[in-house]
Amino acid sequence: MKKIWSYVFEIFLVLLLAFFLGYFLYTFFAIEI
Amino acid sequence: MKVKSFFRRLKLVNHRHYIALGLIAVSVLFAVFKYELSYIRLFQSLMDLVDSVVFYFCKTFLGAEDITASVVELPKVDLSGVVSFDIEIFAEKFNYYWEYFFNWKNFSNYFMYVFTNISLFLSLCSILIPIFMLIVSLIKRVYLSPGDEEDKHKDTENLEYFKRVIEPKIIKAFQWCKSFVEFMLSHRKYIKLLILIWIMNLNMATILVGVVAFYFYFISSFNFASIPPVFIKLALDLFIMFAGASIFLWLTLAYIIVTRILKKRAYRILQHNEMKNRGLINAQPLVTLSCGTMGSKKTSSAVDMTLSTSVMFKDKALEFMIAHDMKFPNFPWLRFEEDLKECYEKHIARQDLIAKGLDSVIPVEETIYNLASSKYWVVSKAEAWEKEPTKENLWGYDFERYSMTYNDDLVVYHLFDVLIEYAQLYLIYVIEYSFIFGNLSVREDMYSDGGFLPMWNTDFFHRTPQESALTTRFAKIFDYDMFRLGKKMIENNVNSGAFEFGVVILTEIGKERKNNLENRENKKKSEETNQNNDLFNTTLKMIRHRATVCYYPFVRIITDEQRPESWGADARDLCSVMELGESSDLIVLYRGLFFDGFVHDIIYPKFQNFYLEMRNLRGDNTLLVYLFKNVLALLENRYDKLKNRFGFYQLPVTIRDGDLNGECKKAIYYISRKKTYSGRFATDSHADFFIRMAFKSGIGLFDFVEYQDVRQTEDEMKLQNSYFYLDMSKWSKI
Numbered sequence: 083m084k085k086i087w088s089y090v091f092e093i094f095l096v097l098l099l100a101f102f103l104g105y106f107l108y109t110f111f112a113i114e115i
Numbered sequence: 116m117k118v119k120s121f122f123r124r125l126k127l128v129n130h131r132h133y134i135a136l137g138l139i140a141v142s143v144l145f146a147v148f149k150y151e152l153s154y155i156r157l158f159q160s161l162m163d164l165v166d167s168v169v170f171y172f173c174k175t176f177l178g179a180e181d182i183t184a185s186v187v188e189l190p191k192v193d194l195s196g197v198v199s200f201d202i203e204i205f206a207e208k209f210n211y212y213w214e215y216f217f218n219w220k221n222f223s224n225y226f227m228y229v230f231t232n233i234s235l236f237l238s239l240c241s242i243l244i245p246i247f248m249l250i251v252s253l254i255k256r257v258y259l260s261p262g263d264e265e266d267k268h269k270d271t272e273n274l275e276y277f278k279r280v281i282e283p284k285i286i287k288a289f290q291w292c293k294s295f296v297e298f299m300l301s302h303r304k305y306i307k308l309l310i311l312i313w314i315m316n317l318n319m320a321t322i323l324v325g326v327v328a329f330y331f332y333f334i335s336s337f338n339f340a341s342i343p344p345v346f347i348k349l350a351l352d353l354f355i356m357f358a359g360a361s362i363f364l365w366l367t368l369a370y371i372i373v374t375r376i377l378k379k380r381a382y383r384i385l386q387h388n389e390m391k392n393r394g395l396i397n398a399q400p401l402v403t404l405s406c407g408t409m410g411s412k413k414t415s416s417a418v419d420m421t422l423s424t425s426v427m428f429k430d431k432a433l434e435f436m437i438a439h440d441m442k443f444p445n446f447p448w449l450r451f452e453e454d455l456k457e458c459y460e461k462h463i464a465r466q467d468l469i470a471k472g473l474d475s476v477i478p479v480e481e482t483i484y485n486l487a488s489s490k491y492w493v494v495s496k497a498e499a500w501e502k503e504p505t506k507e508n509l510w511g512y513d514f515e516r517y518s519m520t521y522n523d524d525l526v527v528y529h530l531f532d533v534l535i536e537y538a539q540l541y542l543i544y545v546i547e548y549s550f551i552f553g554n555l556s557v558r559e560d561m562y563s564d565g566g567f568l569p570m571w572n573t574d575f576f577h578r579t580p581q582e583s584a585l586t587t588r589f590a591k592i593f594d595y596d597m598f599r600l601g602k603k604m605i606e607n608n609v610n611s612g613a614f615e616f617g618v619v620i621l622t623e624i625g626k627e628r629k630n631n632l633e634n635r636e637n638k639k640k641s642e643e644t645n646q647n648n649d650l651f652n653t654t655l656k657m658i659r660h661r662a663t664v665c666y667y668p669f670v671r672i673i674t675d676e677q678r679p680e681s682w683g684a685d686a687r688d689l690c691s692v693m694e695l696g697e698s699s700d701l702i703v704l705y706r707g708l709f710f711d712g713f714v715h716d717i718i719y720p721k722f723q724n725f726y727l728e729m730r731n732l733r734g735d736n737t738l739l740v741y742l743f744k745n746v747l748a749l750l751e752n753r754y755d756k757l758k759n760r761f762g763f764y765q766l767p768v769t770i771r772d773g774d775l776n777g778e779c780k781k782a783i784y785y786i787s788r789k790k791t792y793s794g795r796f797a798t799d800s801h802a803d804f805f806i807r808m809a810f811k812s813g814i815g816l817f818d819f820v821e822y823q824d825v826r827q828t829e830d831e832m833k834l835q836n837s838y839f840y841l842d843m844s845k846w847s848k849i
Contacts, residue, residue, distance in 0.1 A: 084716050092709060101229065108225045109216045113208045115200075 131298040135305040142312040152196055152355055153318040159190045160324040167331035174335040186328045187341040189348065197358045206347050254739065255725070262733030273738040318356040325352065374708065381704035381761045385576050388763060388785035393423050395768075395782055399691045401659060401668060404624065404682065404773070405675040407695035412766055413675040414622055414798060416695060416784055418557055419791045421620045424671045425551055425559060426573040428618070432544035435665045439537045442521040443512075443530060449567060450510040451534065455541055458483035458492060486615045486664065489538040497531040539664045543616060545569060550617035551590035552597075554627070555800035557620060562586035575790035576760070583793060593619060595627070601650035602643075616662040616669035622800065624674040625681025634683060652686045679775060688773040693784075696767035701788070704761040707754065714747070715754040722747055763787045 146154065163186040173179040189206055198205065215221050270278065299306055314320050329345050332338075357365065396403075403420070407413040440448055462482035468474075483489050500508040512530075521528045543550075549559045560583040563569035596603045597614040621627065628646055637645035655672065662670035676682055679692045706712050722743065729740060766784040771777065822831055832840045 084712060086717055089709070089713050089717065096709075104229070105222070105225050106216075108228065109212065109221060110208060112221055112224065113211050113215050115204050115207050115211070 129298070131295055132302075134295070135299065135302065139305065139308055139312065142309060142316065146312060146316050150316040150318075150359060152192065152194075153316055153321065153359065155192055156190065156318060156321040156352060156355060157315060157324065159192070160321045160328065164324050164328040164331070167328040171331040171335045184328075184332045184336075186325070186332045187338070187344050189344065190351070192351075194351075197355055202351070205351060206344075209343075209347055209350070258729055258737065258740065259725075259732060262735050264734070267734035268736075270736045271738060274736055274741055277738050277741070317359045318352055322349065322352045322356065325349065370708065374705075377705050377708075378761075382576055384704050385761070385763065385787055385789070388787065389423065389575065389790070391783075392419065392785055393427055395784060396420050396423055396427070396671075399693075399770070400689065401670060402655060402672040402686075402690040402773075403674065403693060404679060404687065404690040405673070405693045405695060406677065406679050407675075408677060411695045412698050412764065412786060413677075413695055414555075414796065414800075415786055415791050416693070416766060416768075417620055417622065417673045417675045418796045419784075419786055420673050421551055421553070421557055421618050422559065422575070422790065422795065424618045424673070425549070426561065426571075428550070428616075428669050429544055429561070429571050429573065431667060432540045432664075432669070435667070436537060436540045436544060438665075439533050439540070442523075442528065442533055443517070445513070445517045446530070447511050448537075451537070452541060452545075452568070454510065455483060455489070455538055456545070459542075459546075462488075483538070483542065485613070486539045486542065486662075489542050490535050493531060493535045493538050496534075500531075536665055543664070543669055547588075549588040549590050551620060552593040552614070552617050553590045553620040553622075554593050555590075555620065555622050555796055557590040558795050559588050559590070560584075560586045576787065580793060590620070591617075593621065595649075595651070598651050598654040599644070599649040600653050602645075602648045604644050614661070616664075619670070619672045621672065621674045623676060625676040625678070628682055628686060630681055630683045631685070646683070652683075655686055655689055679773075684774070690773040692771045692773055692775065694769045694771065695784075696769065698786075699765040701758065701762045701764060703758050704763070706757055706761070711750070711754050711757065714750045719747060719751055759788045759792070761789075 170184040405413040462484040465477040594610040596608040659668035770780040
């Protein structure tokens with residue numbers, strides 16, 4: 083059985099991944115030509 | 116009239132057909148009004164494919180030099196529906212991408228953007244969390260108050276309304292959805308058409324065609340400079356694809372794909388563990404003894420080994436059969452097999468007639484019922500052929516054209532030598548009865564597909580309990596007289612001498628055979644059958660002689676006992692002793708994604724506490740608890756199923772020789788819940804005896820005498836019927 087903190091950590095990891103993936107997309111739209 | 120009969124016929128059609136056709140029509144409407152760009156791109160991609168194929172042929176077969184293909188050029192499309200800039204700017208952006216990506220200002224802008232959105236979310240949480248906590252405390256206050264005696268068994272008004280009005284509608288809707296899914300699954304053409312339309316709608320088809328077009332271009336040009344523009348094109352198509360549907364659809368798709376990958380991985384690991392177990396079993400001698408304390412999974416491991424061995428025998432028999440087939444590649448094996456099958460059927464028919472007390476008209480020589488009769492049947496066929504050497508007497512084999520012998524550079528085999536072994540192997544392979552013999556019952560569920568050469572489905576992990584139940588076969592009762600060469604329990608027992616091959620599982624073997632010390636009282640010359648005069652151990656020592664086909668013994672004896680010393684050394688010395696260590700906790704290879712585990716580990720225990728307290732305080736039924744309990748029960752059941760399907764235990768084993776001396780080898784045995792605990796055996800297999808005794812006693816916990824104080828009186832001691840007390844009373848007399 084996993085403790086609640088391991089779930090909090092899992093959520094944190096997913097958010098971190100989403101943060102960096104989001105940066106890829108954000109950069110593309112941020113480029114001004 | 117014709118119109119009326121047409122509509123009458125339409126009414127007879129299952130209405131789900133109309134719904135499926137409606138879904139297809141809606142999908143086509145989407146294609147026309149929403150996904151126009153995807154179809155423009157698909158058309159361009161198909162043109163690219165044609166161009167690339169032409170390029171491939173011109174370049175490869177005609178050697179053309181100054182030609183190019185459209186697949187490496189940027190397409191001309193209007194992107195206004197997807198992004199706010201046109202295709203040239205889209206491509207240009209890639210030139211500056213990494214410059215911007217590693218730019219600190221860009222990153223800080225992104226950080227601010229995220230922070231602004233998060234702060235919005237956090238301020239929302241700051242309102243929602245106190246409201247949630249307030250609701251929880253209110254629920255606790257309302258529900259965890261002592262109920263009245265007169266409300267016992269009663270549903271609250273809300274619950275009654277829900278059960279009467281809303282629940283039937285939910286159930287009906289759910290059943291309809293379920294039946295619709297079943298309908299769609301049984302009419303796969305609708306599903307295929309829908310998938311095809313949506314693959315095109317969401318631009319996936321364009322990407323697939325584009326990949327093939329680029330493949331044709333690249334293998335004939337090897338132009339590495341064409342890769343970056345193609346990537347830009349791919350990025351464009353991916354943009355169109357992801358912009359085509361909501362993020363929830365993509366997350367659902369991602370969920371389905373990820374769970375499929377994880378499940379496949381879990382099945383692969385279970386299968387790998389099974390193979391490791393089989394390696395461990397094969398490394399042991401023919402007799403093994405699992406030892407461990409009560410509850411150490413010794414019967415589980417013995418049953419697991421039994422099931423694996425049974426499957427291994429089938430595989431091994433097939434392996435030898437194929438090898439024999441190759442020795443005489445032109446022999447009509449199928450005809451030979453059909454004759455063998457006919458002989459098995461004749462045996463069953465003959466036994467039926469005998470059971471009915473009728474004199475059998477089927478001669479025993481024409482029947483096959485074991486390895487020995489297989490051999491004699493082929494020998495009789497060999498004699499017939501020698502008397503009259505015709506093709507018909509050899510199942511149509513053209514012995515004048517093809518060889519009757521096979522030389523493997525060790526021995527020259529005659530065809531009939533190989534046929535004897537093939538007949539025996541075929542019996543082992545094809546027989547649909549379990550060849551597990553046990554002093555406890557074991558359930559097997561492997562099944563053959565009934566092909567010309569039947570193939571066995573020996574998968575332990577994928578099948579549902581319902582499917583498995585359809586092919587259930589139970590182990591044969593092990594009659595100890597089968598192994599007694601000396602005195603037998605029943606004189607002229609028909610089973611004695613009948614055992615030839617199979618897997619024998621004997622639990623609590625020490626209690627049956629006992630050790631040398633316990634057998635001291637049993638005399639060899641005794642009139643009664645006992646462990647010293649039944650020559651059971653002699654059978655064990657010579658067991659492989661009766662079970663060997665192709666130099667491979669199709670027999671294994673798997674036993675268990677708490678202590679190895681409980682079984683006499685004469686027999687135990689033949690074994691390898693597997694001493695079981697402490698089993699690991701359940702390891703679940705796939706427990707769903709985040710949500711399933713979270714419900715089981717966090718929400719379920721919290722609800723359980725609340726629920727127990729409520730059960731203690733109240734006797735009525737409330738809507739909230741009813742809903743929560745039903746939803747949670749569904750989710751918990753889902754988790755339970757995952758745990759049982761993908762869970763396994765690691766069992767450390769120490770393997771020693773039966774004389775309990777010599778080197779110890781350490782290994783791990785894997786026990787899969789799905790394989791070993793899906794109704795395979797009863798851990799209380801000897802319970803029937805004790806249940807009868809307890810029932811006959813007529814008393815229970817209500818009736819046993821209690822101590823009157825913490826210090827027992829002499830009368831109370833007397834009630835223990837203890838040796839110790841008898842000794843004490845003797846001493847007190849001194």
